[in-house]
Amino acid sequence: MKRLVLVGGGHAHLSVLEKLAHATIAGTEVILITPNRYQNYSGMLPGWIAGHYTREQSRVDLQPLVEASGVRMITASVTAMSADTRTLTLSDGQQVTYDFLSLDVGSETQTEGLSALGVRLLPVKPLDDFFDQWPEIQKKAINQKDYALVVIGGGAAGVELAFAAQFALKRAGAQEHVTLVVSPDGMLNGHHDSVRRRVLAYTRKVGIVLYQQAATGVVDGLQFSDGHRIYADQVIAATGAKPLSWLRQSGLSLNEQGYILVDACHRTQSHPEVFAVGDTCARTDVHMARSGVHAVKTGPVLADNLYTVLADSAAVLKDYQPRKSSLYLLACGPQYAIASWGRVSFEGHWVWRLKDWIDRGFIKKFSWNKV
Ligand SMILES: Cc1cc2nc3c(=O)[nH]c(=O)nc-3n(C[C@H](O)[C@H](O)[C@H](O)COP(=O)(O)OP(=O)(O)OC[C@H]3O[C@@H](n4cnc5c(N)ncnc54)[C@H](O)[C@@H]3O)c2cc1C
Structure with a gap:
């Protein structure tokens, strides 16, 4: 029995859990370590402040998703890790070992x-x-x-x-x-x-x-x-991101700021059994902005790559190639938004409706209790 540990219920890990809900990986135990059973969605935070959403509407409940995917959830934070001994230390004092690890822990x-x-x-x-x-x-x-x-x-x-x-x-x-x-x-x-x-x-x-x-x-x-x-x-x-401090002593290869160095397949530079995605990583091949868009789009690629390594398959791992421009929809308070897409910009109530549709769709996709 191999053990895959997912740390953090971030954007990309939601895709991994969703894939597991459709097809489990034979001979593999999967554990999710998350400080909270609810994954708050930053894209809907401004709309929640403005009163357009309730708190329940702005987050994903991980419990039904892990139940559907046969994943064991541990509600705690990782406080330290040793990549060399493949061990994680949790906030409740537990130690968890792994064969494969994926980190989607965001930033502070x-x-x-x-x-x-x-x-x-x-x-x-x-x-x-x-x-x-x-x-x-x-x-x-x-x-x-x-x-x-x-x-x-x-x-x-x-x-x-x-x-x-x-x-x-x-x-x-x-x-x-x-x-x-x-x-x-x-x-x-x-x-x-x-x-x-x-x-x-x-x-x-x-x-x-x-x-x-x-x-x-x-x-x-x-x-x-x-x-x-x-x-x-x-x-x-909202003064920009910084990496989580416990990564410094993890033994993983980090860049100067302390972000985990990964290749185009999101495999860490130093430890092939460890993957990292989202805000916590820095690509060695390309500059990638820290944004939810990339974290979301890396999810299906990460899921496929984890399946490949767990199956001991000779298949080549997939790359995530970020597009040159991403669409950003900036909520303006009332149900009005400004769009930024490369050199193009536009605004209006309809832009808000587009944002609302995308954001609600994201939550719905992973809300297994509401299916
Ligand atoms: C107000 C606001 C609005 C934003 N809007 C947009 C937007 O519209 N579009 C866009 O592209 N980007 C947006 N962003 C940026 C976006 O939030 C981040 O880039 C995105 O959340 C990164 O996703 P992630 O998966 O890396 O991490 P996250 O989504 O932050 O998930 C990380 C998860 O890891 C968990 N975690 C943290 N530490 C530990 C630990 N020690 N042990 C276990 N688990 C841990 C956290 O609880 C969390 O659940 C916005 C940010 C903010 C603040």
Whole structure:
């Protein structure tokens, strides 16, 4: 009996579980290690903040999926691993060994320079913590006069969070003061100028205050590089990704930042029995942005490759070749969205309907209890 361990219920592992539900692998025990039986979906987080979705609608319940796929689920986090002895240490003290391992553990939020904010800081990742804490923040923002909410981060996540928060507070009748702080390089780097123009125009239209400066956290807000300070009751950080810290001592080959180096088949550079996908990995052959789109699309390739290695098949492993441009649909608060696709951009209520259809479809695909 061989043992395959899947760590994290991330986007790509959902495809592996789905494939297992259709066809188990003979002679293989499969274990999923996840801190939570629910896999929150970041694509629907802005819509949840804005009140378009319930929490249940924005996540996948892994329990029915693992039952259908004959996978044993352990509800715990990996806190350490030794790739050389093929051993994982879990948050509940258990040790789990493996023959093959796949890591889809995502990333955390880079909060360097913000720690002085203490409890005023809420990083967007881990998502589980964000989903738990946002309702309380929203309540305070609605009940406290002049509540100052600051979102820091000029990527798609920061922009969507600022739009969603502003819309949610306005709809609740609060006197909304939402500020978006982006780095000196500006917002939405990597997206076409036309997307940036649309987002900037929308930011102005809804009255979000925008700062474009490097900022560090202070006890009661942010301080900019020119010395100017702003007060914040709460700062939401969407300041980019950082890898999970326990990977440093794992024995796996990592890049300088600490992401797991993988080839085009998502096999790790150092250990052929270990695969890694999604935000936690860095490709050695091509630059790939950390995005849900790639994590989702790698899923079926990973699933096929795991089946191949477990079957001791001589078949060649499959490559995942990222397309040059991915479609990003940025939720704007109300049921309105801006699309970014290479050099093309467009916006409207129909763009939101497209996003809504894609996101609900994703959840439905893996919601085995609702079949
Ligand atoms: C607000 C927001 C909106 C976004 N919108 C988009 C979008 O529209 N399009 C897009 O392409 N990208 C989007 N992204 C980026 C996207 O969220 C990530 O790129 C994507 O989630 C990466 O998927 P993943 O499978 O690597 O990890 P995740 O989906 O984060 O899954 C990782 C899983 O691993 C688990 N895990 C973590 N640590 C451990 C551990 N130690 N042990 C066991 N399990 C662990 C976590 O609980 C989680 O379930 C958005 C991000 C944010 C914050």
